Amino acid sequence: MAQDFSQLDKPVQFLKGVGPKRSETFGRMGIVTARDLLYYVPRRYDDASTIQPLSSLDVGMDATAVGRVRSKGVIPTRSGFRIFQAVLQDDSGMITCAWPGQPWLDRRIRKGDLLLVTGPVKFFHGRQLQPREFTLLGREEEEDEEVFGTIFVSYPASEDMPQWVLRRVFSRNLDWLLKQIDTEEYLGPSERTELKVISLSSALEALHRPTSLTQVEAGRRRLAFDELFFLQLVQAQVRFQQREAQPGIQFKRTNELIKPLHSSLPFDLTGAQARVLREIYADMSSDRRMSRLLQGDVGSGKTVVALFAILLALESGHQAVLMAPTEILAEQHARKIRNMLDPLGVELLLLTGSMTAGQKAEAHSAL
CATH class of the missing domain: 3.40.50.300 (P-loop containing nucleotide triphosphate hydrolases)
Known part of the structure; x- marks a missing residue:
């Protein structure tokens, strides 16, 4: 009888927007199949309701904002220190972002990129936001891709696989991936109600395309349940096989x-x-x-x-044998138990790591 093949087990290169070359990069990230991609969940979520308009940012604030790069460049200082700066703009206004000592970002960030930035707002020739973290949400040439939502998601990315590429791949394939995983649901409606978990497809959709942080937590709870459940299932199977074998x-x-x-x-x-x-x-x-x-x-x-x-x-x-984590505890147990067992004629032997080779050999021979 042929083994059933899940569409989620097919190589990731056959998904929309991937291809052979990009699949090699995915492979270095541990993403080999469509299933691997589906379970590659975001590392960070930013609630759009907490995103502040650029015009509202004041000196002293710790802000999270979204804006499109209108200009950029590397600013040299008299000491030879180089600062990368980019001017971000949204519907409310503009602000300068500065990355001291990171001139290489000039090759990574392009004019027209949409950035999510988080960091303190300082004053240096005007308001200046110094991001301690930023996420590239999209390229200007990818305006047809969905960028905005109630929640901004950020995936673990790299220079070879930037954030905007990951977002684009998920945008093109997520609906199909969720449809496939829906066929692998093993909990019925009554069981999910009793366990207070959502369906597997709903959980993964909540993690990749959430509308609220509460939804994200519900998705994480379901995946955590699955991980613990299958771990217990494997352990139970091993215990059963061991009992049968010996x-x-x-x-x-x-x-x-x-x-x-x-x-x-x-x-x-x-x-x-x-x-x-x-x-x-x-x-x-x-x-x-x-x-x-x-x-x-x-x-x-x-x-x-x-x-x-x-x-x-x-x-x-x-x-x-009674094992103890430390020699002191082993010696305490030995004294206590010896006093209780001596009247019964039971011989007790203490074996510790600090014994000499001769003492250990003598103890082993007495066993």
Whole structure:
């Protein structure tokens, strides 16, 4: 039976506006297929409602604005320092933007480019915005492409793959990509309602073409759910395969060690400790390999629970190891547990990283 082929798995070069040469650049960015492109989500979102008209920018403000480059050039200083400047214009007016020490931007930014700039407004021969970050939203020759929206999106870009090219490729292909991913939705309407997540196609559209920042957050939440869900699914599959390939040891409880230790404790186990021990003993007595995380506050009695689990292994004729993250903690556990196990005739061995090679060899031979 032939394996189903998704249109999203076809090479990115066959998408509109890509081609063989540009696909090589995409490949260096980790974008090989149409699916890779769809999941190449923006790194930044700017709400258009926070975009300030250029005429409203005052000295001292930290501003985000959008304007088209009307003139540009590199300004030399007496000390030899070079400053790239560009005059931006929008419907309200103009402002000078300056990038000190970045004359190379003169080759990157063209007259007519549409820029999204963010930075402080200072005074130097008039108002001057010094962008700490800028995004090239579009070229003047690409006026047919959609540039404006309620939210400005910015993708991780490079000199070989500038922002305006990415935006243009998404503008031409996003509707088709979303149509394809819609066929891969695995959650039904009732399940999405219960989980409080939106559909996969809606999530990706919200990330690439949002109308509000709330929509962006909903899209991120869905992708985060998918990532965690499939991670758990893969781990569950691995655990199942491991159980099938190599069943766990079925430990047998005799109470030869467990009961005396329980009787010797100067305190009663808490309800939580007793409940957890029942669950651990059930796991260890079955043929399933146990994979369990015990969580508790400092001093809540996790070590005692681990000790009872160790004794079940010893009663079945096996050995057990208790690992600690530091030597100090290992030594503390060793002293405490030795005092509890000596009356039972159980031998305890401490092995630490600072031991000499001879001491380690002696310890290994005693195991």
